[in-house]
Amino acid sequence: MNMQALNKTGLWCAALALMLSFSGCQKDYFVYEINDQTILPVNSQKIKPKSITQYISILYTNFFQRAISPNSMLQAQKAIESIGDKQVAFDILLSKYMNDPKVILPTVESMRQDPEGFIRNTYKRFLVREPTEAELNWMLNYIKSRPNVTPEHFYFAFGTCNEHFHY
């Protein structure tokens, strides 16, 4: 075999090796015939803020298990509008409600006896959904690790959180 023929063969071999190496890296593509799905957080559909009257109405109903009267609603709306920082205003409003003997809260005993049931019900009551596993675990751990935490703390936090203000 002369030198020229040897070079030609070498070139062919190199080209073949290159092709094989690229085809070896190619990812297998499987078709399962399932449509692509966009996975979003459970609360991603809540994109609209409640109006102050909607928020107060729902908050009041959640804490007193009855509807707020129209006159009281009007006064509550004005009171909220009179404070610029709405988080502070909502905190004060709810603190006022919490001082009312007619407010309806689960007992500490019932929360401790069935913490999972308490958490699931609280999510449903305020956020109108089930908690995710991660949320449930976090809340259960919180109850376990905080001997002083009461349903009031949970109701206050749920009642004044961002998700509760949106629908």
Add this chain to the structure above:
Amino acid sequence: MNRRKFIKKSALAAAGTVGFPYLLPTGLLFARQPSLKAEHVVYVQFAGGLRQQESVLQRYLAGSQNEQIEGNIMYNLLDGKPPVDKIAYGTDDKQNNIVGAFPINQILQTSLQRQGTLFPEVRFSKGGAGHFNGLSTGVSGNYYVTAGLRQRTASPTIFEYLRRHAGFSATECWSIGQGVTGSRPLLNYSAHEDYGRRYGGNFLAPLITFGAPGQEHFMDFKNYHPDTDYEMFREIRGFLNKNFSNEGLEIPHLYNTPEEENSIREFIRATFEKVKEGRVTMPPVNDNGDLKVLGFTVELLRWFKPRVTVVDLNNIDVCHNDFTAYLKNIHRADHGIAFLWKEIQSIPGMRDNTVMIVMPEHGRDEQHNSIKDLNDWFAYDHSGSPNARRIFNLMVGPGIDANLKVGSETNPIGDAADVVPTIADIFGIKDQVKKAGLLDGNARSLFDRI
């Protein structure tokens, strides 16, 4: 270290602190400007539509009511003798059933005009002469031709400039509203995307917060422990908020720190106690809403010692249908502003360290409407006529020239949009505000107009 070395090192350190730039909470570098004229500013929007004729021109009834009686019914603010006849602006003589018969005693021995600088002819130069437009121009330094009610200003407010460029905290900036109508609760921050709620000032409408609505829904609110209870609220709420991943969707709070939130709650609790016990510091005469608002403003100043406070009045707007009540309320606003100034001088930290600015948001028409009051005096509207664009500006405090008058009827000097660059000037951020390019083209610091 010997004494000489200590003094030398201290002086060097002090000089370094003043000259060096420092980091704002926003992460921006701010070259500290040592030329602060005062540590505090209180800006009173003498609002409701005030005519020059009944204020700086001291015409009283002359020209407006076919009664040739002149005189100064704002003798705490302005130099000039009060009217001697047809007294209808004071407190009522109930025994003889004479409305407004007794003028209110002067609070200040020296008028604010004599203590400070008066711009007697300022112009509300653009846009409609409506209350919200006027108030918006006052706090944002820009005019709004098309803005409607229930809309925030398009340009940033003075609160946003100060929080963003001077690093003020939320409780150092307060907007105090005479009520919640007329979009007053929207004056604490703008809709501008580079500023907005992140840099907003706090807002309070004390007549509502501590009036019937607040008494029903806020008073005697449960006193949760700020550390133990609120720590748990914040932990649980923080977890829930973190999981609510829709960006920007949150309860419209004002970025008060937990300590500031607690301070606001405690202020509200303490003030309710004072309301119950009748211990709120009120002006000697406090028979209208403006005067009560000024009383609550003093309580707020004492509690927070804010760097900037904007308070608006409103009662003189009764001029649409009752000229006598308008005169009474002008006289009361003068009384209330004098009371505010006097009380500021009793607040440690604010005494001799506060500049007060007083300016109506716009004027009123020269021609009356057809409504007559109990004295058969005609009422006046505000329609955007040239007379409704005439206002004044009065500044008093450290660094303000005393007994100075700048401009005249024939030589108007100053614009309603000037207050924002003036406050920015007082706090040493005039250049940053100017550079933002969001002020009206005519707006200038009043110090530059002198």
